[in-house]
Amino acid sequence: MVTVPLSGTTLAAVLSWCRNIQPNTLRSPWTELDRSIGRRVGAAISQALDNVIPSNGADGPTAVIYLDDRVTAKDITS
Numbered sequence: 001m002v003t004v005p006l007s008g009t010t011l012a013a014v015l016s017w018c019r020n021i022q023p024n025t026l027r028s029p030w031t032e033l034d035r036s037i038g039r040r041v042g043a044a045i046s047q048a049l050d051n052v053i054p055s056n057g058a059d060g061p062t063a064v065i066y067l068d069d070r071v072t073a074k075d076i077t078s
Contacts, residue, residue, distance in 0.1 A: 014041070040067075044066075
């Protein structure tokens, strides 16, 4: 497992990237694997952010998002 601390701005950039690689066009440099990873990571981040409670202080609670790279049957059908 790798731990990568991300600030709000960086997390927003990662989420934006996940959404931006989704269009499947002939000129797209992204493979279906790239788009699949983007969908899974974007969904995990979005779901985690739904449960975050903002904090006023810098010492407030830290949200931890775990991204599981194991493929399930549900993943290959979506």
